[in-house]
Amino acid sequence: MEIESQLVVLCIEAACRSKESIEKWRRQRRTLERMPSVLADALLHRLLHRRLLFPSLLEVFKNSVEDVDLRGENAVDAEWMAYLGAFRYLRSLKLADCYRINSSALWPLVGLTRLKEVDLSRCVKVTDVGIRHLTFISTLEVLRLSGTSPTEDGIMLLSSLRELSVLELGDLPVTDRVLSSLQVLRKLKHLDLWGSQITNKGVSLLKNFPKLSYLSLAWTGVTLFPNMPSIEYLNLSNCTIDTALEGDGYKAPLAKLILAGTKIQNEADMFSWIGSSSISYLDVSNSSLVDFSFLSEMEALEHLNLSSSMMGDDSIEWICCIGANLRSLNLSKTRVTSAGISKLAEHVPRLEVLSLSHTLITDASISFLGMMSSLKAIDLSSTKVKGFIRQEGAEPNEIASLLSLLSLNSLESLKLEHTQVDDAALMPLSNMKELSHLSLRSASLTDTALHHLSKLSKLTHLGLQDAVLTDKGVGSFKPPGALKVLDLSDCWLLTVDTLVSFCGRHPLIEVKHEHLRTSSSARTGSGSSRSPSSSSRRSQGYRKQARRPATSLPVSRYFIDQRLKYNREEMLAMQYQPMCLLTTQEMEAAVSYMQSN
């Protein structure tokens, strides 16, 4: 839960400042016991993020904390668990990716009477013994075990946890026999069986879970489509589906259907098993589908992912049919061309997010994008877009194609990476007042582009990777006031001095470049140790960092690469003085070597 009170945030920061400050409050036992769980939870997690939490300190929270999230914490081991086992009010414990957690480490949890959620995803040392411990926690409602190491028999033990409503068993040896024994879990709503050994026989057992609404059978050998009356979310990615479960004419009332990478043997039948009219999210990326006529019935569709599918201009009419409610559409890596986009333009009045990356789209399509008035984000990376349209006629001339995007008043994000768009073509962008994210990775751009973009007052993220920017260009660049991130990676002409002095002048902008890698990580380190609530202090922190003379950079004493030591001008000046870097001793050695030859 997010803490809103400003003073509470300041107190938590003050409490977590150092080991010494912890010692000042950790013995206030009675206060700690009275502490509302919202505050105790926030304090515990702040200590964790500040790397100040250690097992014996956990003890002070045993009468207050309800939710503990230790996901990905490498240090968490049996000793931590011993203390957590004393947390009387513990309701949720997340230990995903804590690789030191083994079966016996789970034993202390057995006595907890309020524990409802345990996440052990990818704790590979948890085996049948651990599962047996968990079965004593009869209050469990949510259990995530994907990627742990139980056997079939171990998983079958879970059938005693009758309160379970969410069960994740991905990548486990769940067979039809196991699933059969789990049928007693009548409250199950969410079942994840990705990568399991379930077969079609097992799928028919799924009918016995009356409340099941979320089901994942991704990466299994199942070929039956589970059309059950309760299912709302279904993931069949990377399966091969040929027929439907013998049903009573049920149509699954799906809201979200994932068929990414799915092979569909009998396309014509496939969508007759689904209550198509309820689907709002459909992912058929990388699937084998050829005929897209099924789309025509999916009137409620809001999110459609057709990336790397067989979709092309000839099938685009099916998207037009259901375009009225579409919010996001991914057509990347398809055969769609400008001709297809021209058909689509009038039929997607609510489309906000459109990806056309890695398609053969040209500048001709941009005028049609300009007609999709709700667009907020467009991805045109790796397309044939050049930024100019050649007008034939008596006096052939070129017009900037990106001008058409000016009609999109809500456009916030534009990606044009790996295109041939050059400085001149980018001119129209300087009038897009709402743009906040702009990615322009391209070797055709120079300082001129940078200066066009300084007018974009709402720009927060700017990427100009690979561009031919010079020290002079960056030196005179006046960044927009809102800019937070400036990515100049692979702008190979830039020198450390220029980048450091730019950071010094603009302490609130995070600049990304190879030369800054070490110093910027140091900066984020110190930034996170400061109060996130007071921006003024943080900015002072940045300023202090940035004002450090260049000598405090990691290159100060030992130069690994001479290019770090000298700036470009100095390097150029030096190239005709081959001996100047040698010491007197080396010089003598070199002279004697030449003489001896």
Added chain:
Amino acid sequence: MTEMRKEDTVKLISAEGFEFVINKEAAMVSQTIRNMLTSPGSFAEAQHGEVTFPEISTTILEKICQYFHWSLQYASGKETEFPIEPELTLELMMAANYLHT
């Protein structure tokens, strides 16, 4: 400083009975106190301009009053740090949570 008029001030009383008379505007930094003082008629606090906090000690209430003033200054652009002694953090945190400040 000019004499504060009574209707512009509010009296905050700690668990031990110690009284802090502070500017009403400052006290309103706390959403809880604001509700007590502005909700029509229902609270006796609104009429007498007095609020008693039987759960908040004098030390903590004093710190809270300091915070109210700091917060107003901060909002008007005077960006200084608000120092909190580590031994007060827990009690102050709980009081701040109760006062929605």
